[in-house]
Amino acid sequence: MSPTIQNLVPQLNSIVLVPIILLVSSLAWIVYARCFHPLAKYPGPFFASITRLWHIINVAQGSSDKTQRQLHEKYGPIVRIAPNEVAIADPEAIRTIYSAQSGFTKTDFYLPFRADWARYPDAFTNLDERQHAERRRIVNSVYSMSNIVQLEEDIDKCVQLLIAKFTDRAMKGSIIDMSEWVQWYAFDVIGKLFFSHPFGFLQNAYDHAGYIHALDLLIPFIAVACAAPTYLRPLVLFSGAAIPRVFKALKALKHIESASGACVVQRQHLIAQGKAEECEDMLQSFFEIMQEKGQEKDFGITEVKMEAYGAFIAGSDTTAAAITAILYHLMRTPSAYARLTAEIDEAEQAGLLSQDIQYHEAVGLSYLMACCKEGMRLHPSVGMTLPRHVPRGGCVIAGQWFPEGTRVGINAAVVQRDRGVFGHDADEFVPERWFRPNAAKMERCMFQFGGGSRTCIGKNISLCEMYKVIPSLLRSFDLQLSDPDREWETRNYWFNKPSKVYTTIRCRDSIFSGPP
Template sequence: MLEALVHLPRPSLATTSAVLASLTIIYSVAWVVYTRFFHPLARYPGPFWASISRFWMVNQIRLAQSEKTQKALHDRLGPIVRIAPNEVAIADPDAIKTIYGINSGFTKTDFYTPWRPAWCKYPDAFTNLDEKQHASRRKITNNLYSMSSIARSEESIDLCTAVLLEQMTKYAQSGATLDMAAWAQMYAFDVVGQLFFSRMFGFLEAGHDHRGYIRSLDLLLPILCAASVMPTYLRTVFLMGGALIQPRVLKALTSLKDIDNAAEQCIVDRHAQLEAGQKDESEKDILASLFSVMREKGDKVDFGRTEVKVEVYVALFAGSDTTAAAVSSVLYHLMKTPAAYNRLTAEIDAADADGRLSTPYVKYKEASALPYLDACIKEGMRLHPSVGLTLPRHVPAGGCQISGAWFPGGTRVGVNAAVVHRDRSIFGADADVFNPDRWLGPNAANMDRYMFQFGGGSRTCIGKNISLCEMYKMIPALLRSFHLELVHPERTWTTHNYWFNKPSHVDTRVTARS
């Protein structure tokens, strides 16, 4: 019997290939049938390809217009739309509190892990999936990013504003046009440099991306974002295999190393300055404060040099694109809406004449007290939140009811700020229109509850106060000294949504005000 089995003919390569192909087809058909008819999310509408594969989401990242696609889907299909076999996007503003509220029980999905630096011992605040660990680690440095701490560093931001205004003066004198979105990012990058390291990187002075950080981020974001939405088991293949055959992927991974090296170099430079006595530790930029935390309680809370580097890395990675997008949105929509622009400049001029604004640089406390400026900044962030994708979370064990529907534990759910910020039931029938007046009415407090541009709950963006302080100081300083107008007011701006929803080509003409 054994001898007979040994002498059985071996299947040919063609036969083996045919069997494998048949099994693949059977599995694929079974998967489609399951996801379309038997999966717990089968009842929810959405694109066909989204219901059977996460590659629908990957393609949306490639197209860089996810927020527009999601908004159109919700308008057509309702508040719950299936965007992957195991994930739904929810456009109900009340879902924000349910999903992202403190102690909600919802946890971050593995969407966030590709953004995590591979060398860190503890995940940073953005990529940490463990809620308890996130809370304990964030407490270590949280006070460094409070508004009171940032406001004490206003003079650092003023130094950057001074260089920006000098450069705007040159443009006004020459009559040349500029891309306001690019200058907003260079400003935001230099503010990070000044706040963290007591020195600007030099973007504003050079007037271009002379260190290559912006180019690095622009290469990196699409690749990391695509990896984040694809199946986990394919990410390494995509990144490593892509690096071998796709120059764009290789450049992106090289850019990731550039940001890593920049973070390390900032720490090396500071350590060398301290060793040489060139830097007094009492000079409290954020890096000095991080070193103080490491020295005073590092052993107790396990916060060492690597943890300092993580904080610097995150600041370099996320500290410019988000703020620049917000500043660009406010200025762009003001230039597109002359009545609002003129009203804001009148408010700034009146406050200036009354001595309510400091000279030469506006203080945050003064700017935030201007009601129309406050309304314009909120409206700019409402119409164009800096992050344009859903913030995915796992439904807690036992399941949960969201927007009148029951979702089993483990289901991926998320809300997109770019969608809920245009909800007419909250923001009015003109929710698609730039109208700062909505923030001066009786519904302002209620609308504020649904603003989601910085995330929500315990996962609110740790750099929120840096961003707000920059915006409230820079915008009135700019508009007090210059008149801005779009070179092509009839055109709509260009945006690319790779998690950070980045505007570009906000071509602007600058004129000095008398």
């Protein structure tokens, strides 16, 4: 054998050997994952059982809520959606997995939302339960309903402006995209509550500074990163150099960080000049915490910036999705729309509603509360599984034992349509269900704001916004879908965002007689 051939033999052996090793390893993994893995007995898509890529693609398609409902319909209450993860559709499992004392912990799924400049993880991305509780207690009072109600006048101003803009559109006979206007409203409310001034979405009727466009680019990118294994996330980040859409998403992240940071710096200047006394907003409350307890609680300017950043990231999309869903389903259900309008009119005539409908007045409208619950039940703002690690020693969930470390989670968009809890008509918009004898049980199975100690910290802001704006709009206008046969569109990347809710607006004859 010639020297040249002798030198080639090892190379040829390597070329042949490497793919053989890869093939054998892959086959061995498939056999293990399908036959011997602790989750092997649970049904689900074949590829989901052998690779996390199935879950990544499912999230990237923006319809994981619909896909998971179909999977549970086909396979039952426990579905394997990744080699070491199952989705659970048992409402009773909400308490097991998400209660404050459950012992279940957040997985690394949430880490892509974490700001790399933060000293402490924010309430959403903190994986340490003890630290999460300690850090959240520092700011809990700022997000309490009692504090939000004290700032209610700020929400009133945004509702007033929205009504003025709708009146103008009604007079012109314009057709509007309700989802667009509701998000402008929600973003302006965040501006007013946190920074004492609306951003200008409603006033100018456009996406101020491109914030919404930035979020629309950013959130899908983050959602895919969340679904990817930790070791692949750097590749997702570096792909920005080659994939224009990812590059734009990374630029959008910097845009949001800069915008929220600028609001904090501007307030710092006002405080330094002694001109911040008139700023009675949430940002000022964070500065007061920093001044009064900062050293004791290790709460500094970085933590203030973190709260402002969180308001930009999650303050508008979730609330806007909920309000849009409620209005959309009301317009598609004339009987419910008529009953709610009648309830509002009766309250008006009885002098129970102020010119600016107050939170305490709205919660007294029982059918309004039912409509809001029903809209959020059918279309929770977050329509993805929220995974947790099974604690040490394993746990029984939905009648099945899972070993410690297994990733398990519940999707509100699935569990809130459980027919065993919500009835045979669970897929329909029926506000009257909330007056049934099992209403308390249904309430316990609602998961749109998460559960336990991890309940969404902005829940009270969202509820106050929707309880005020929905009756205010129905009192002032007749709202109808411009094409009743056309369904809305939704894109579910973390936030299950609706769009193309084209609406015709007509001014109603005012019957207002309540107190000013």
